[in-house]
Amino acid sequence: MELLKPPLCRIDSIHSTQVKLENFQDFSIVKSTASDISTMLSADISLCNDCRDEMNDKSNRRYNYPFINCTNCGPRYTIIENLPYDRDKTSMKNFEMCSECIEEYADPSNRRYHAQPISCFKCGPKLSLISLDGKVQRDEKKAIKIICSLIKNAESVGIKGVGGFHIVCDATDEKAVRNLRLNKHRPTKPLAVMFKNISMIKKNCLLSKADEKLILSPERPIVVVSKKADSTLAKSIAPNIEKIGVFLPYTPLHELLLKELKRPIVATSANISDEPIIRDAEVLLKKMPLVVQNILTQDREILNACDDSVVLNVADEKIMIRMARGYAPQSFFVKEKIQKKILALGAHQKSTITLAFDNNIVVSPHIGDLSSIDAFEYFTRTLDTLKRVYQFEPDIIVCDKHPNYETTKWAKKYCLENKNILLLQVQHHYAHALACMAEYSLDEEVLAFCFDGTGYGDDNKLWGGEVFVASKYNYIRVYNFKEIPLLGGEKAVKEPKRVALSLLFECFTLDEIFQMDCAIFDLYSESEIRTLYRMFQRGINTPRTSSLGRLFDGVYALSGHLEDLGYEGESGFILESLSSFSKTTATYKYSLENGIIDYKPMICQILQEKDKAKIARKFISTIGKIIIEIANEYPNLPVVLSGGVFQNRVLVAQVTKELKKIDRKYYIQSKTPVNDGGVSLGQAYFAMNKKDS
Ligand code: ZN
Ligand code: ZN
Ligand code: FE
Secondary structure, eight states: OOOOOOTTOOOOOOOOOOOOOOOOOOOOOOOOOTTOTTSOOOOOBOOOHHHHHHHTOTTSTTTTOTTOOBTTBBOOGGGBSSSSOOGGGBTTTTSOOOHHHHHHHHOTTSTTTTOTTOOOTTTSOOEEEEETTSOEEOOHHHHHHHHHHHHHTTOOEEEEOSSSEEEEEETTOHHHHHHHHHHHTOSSSOOOEEOSSHHHHHHHEEOOHHHHHHHHSTTOOEEEEEEOTTOOSOGGGSTTOSEEEEEOOOSHHHHHHHHHHOSOEEEEEOSSTTSOOOOOHHHHHHHOTTTOSEEEEESSOOSSOOOOOEEEEETTEEEEEEOOTTTOSEEEEEEEEEEEEEEEOOOSSSBOOEEEEEEEEEEOOOOBOTTSHHHHHHHHHHHHHHHHHTTOOOSEEEEESOTTOHHHHHHHHHHHHSTTSEEEEEOHHHHHHHHHHHHTTOOSOEEEEEEEEEEEOTTSSEEEEEEEEEOSSOEEEEEEEOOEEOTTTHHHHHOHHHHHHHHHHHHSOHHHHHTOOOGGGGTSOHHHHHHHHHHHHHTTTOOEEOOHHHHHHHHHHHTTOOSOOSSTTHHHHHHHHHHTTOOOOOOOOOEEETTEEEOHHHHHHHHHOOOHHHHHHHHHHHHHHHHHHHHHHSTTSOEEEESGGGGOHHHHHHHHHHHHHTTOOEEEOSSSBSSGGGHHHHHHHHHHHOTTO
């Protein structure tokens, strides 16, 4: 049945009950009371077409109004202090509605009927431009003009968005982008670009129909698409990568700026490396004085910070890379009532929090890596918001098994102080598989490929290239990649050349190695190699990992990329990009024996190969072939693909195509992140299904 419903409404379930016919005299919407917490927190939604039309209409009283919104669009999660969602429980409570806004708010026939953030020039938030030297420009028109001229003059500036600040510069100006990178200490990680409209994106990028649909969707995520060779964007926006993250303006303020600028802008989250997005102008000026000296801000407080979401399409299926603005908090309706209140804390990188209670699972927006104090503060702030809003106190807390994750430490301490709370720990990669099972409410046993960076394994080693036969209750590890020794531990994660050396040590004798002609030996003297070899032999500071992410790093370095990584996952992105330059369908040799996926034959072959693109292509195809071969060993189980490696478009496209060909059912997350952002959901799903908990 096709239902006519408001644009932002989602129907979770329909119930019907027979009632006696009665004659009512009138109809009214009754004010919500604090006990009605049945409403879910909604995500912020981009400017709707009606509001856009109004802000472009000279005769409208909100012509060019930077905070226009209605019931179909505007901020939600980022301004909410508490539920039920009423103005006095949002950061709009400080703005008293003018008589015209009150009229619209109270009129059931108006699009702004009960739109909580309703406002206008008279009564709403105000823009201002603040500078590092203490100057403040309060004339809104002048503030916009000045900020635009700074951008045109190759400067980077701060701009307040819905969930935090962006650092913005001219995306067509190589010098501006390079300066931003230099000052932000962000050498290579790709920067997102905001375009005025879809046709401007099409001039610079190749879009599939699915890409276009996602870019235009009301969630307005950053969509990773292919860059055109003749694009006018600065090369340093995404060095060495053919892909680029693009998005459209999602607030009225962005629309105004791009109308004035007439050129695409870099719009990257204002933060220091992987720290949370900054939501306060003073903090931004204090933390990044070299990057921005001028900020366009406004006086509506951001109560809950929220980054931009990042998605990509593979064979027309959406893959979530970062779930945040527009999508999160993401709530799932579950048919069977959850008996206990469950709080799942996720992993350490790309952290998210999941709550499960009654018939709901709620996944928080992306929080980020929890390595800094600020990041952990953001984590506890998000947790406090969710607990307050849903009046939630956990009966069960679920965390990772890694003893050094901040979340594990926090969970253990919390449970020690609150003895009535049950603590559960779930293996990292099993949680990845469970996240996918949760998204699709899978009940049956599955064959789960959890290909990832590193996570703590049940044998106290680092896992990350795992194949499980898994159910909601438990799992068996049926395959894993042959372990790679990580020379220097954590250091090896940033230095792929160390992983390459480890692979050589693992596969050859020292004599054999010295006879090889390999670029990596230009970086080390013979005595250095001997020292590292002794380290490897004795296992000193050389933890072993079955991580496929690390194998990507090793192959990346063996194919001649010897520089250190600028950001997590860079090797995978570059190999993916390179692979598109080779058309070969060949693969490398490997062996599957006693539950071990042995890469040694492949390493031998890679050493003979010179063409980087060919190595990339053959390596990715080989991983795909391994998946299909193992899947064929378990013909009756549906396949689950989860973990950070499945952000690789080439791999996912190949594997899903092959799985379709053999008519195998498969699942890959679409609404929640396949990377560590999904771990909290998987952890919650485990606790929900745990018997007698
Ligand atoms: Zn609207
Ligand atoms: Zn007003
Ligand atoms: Fe992971």
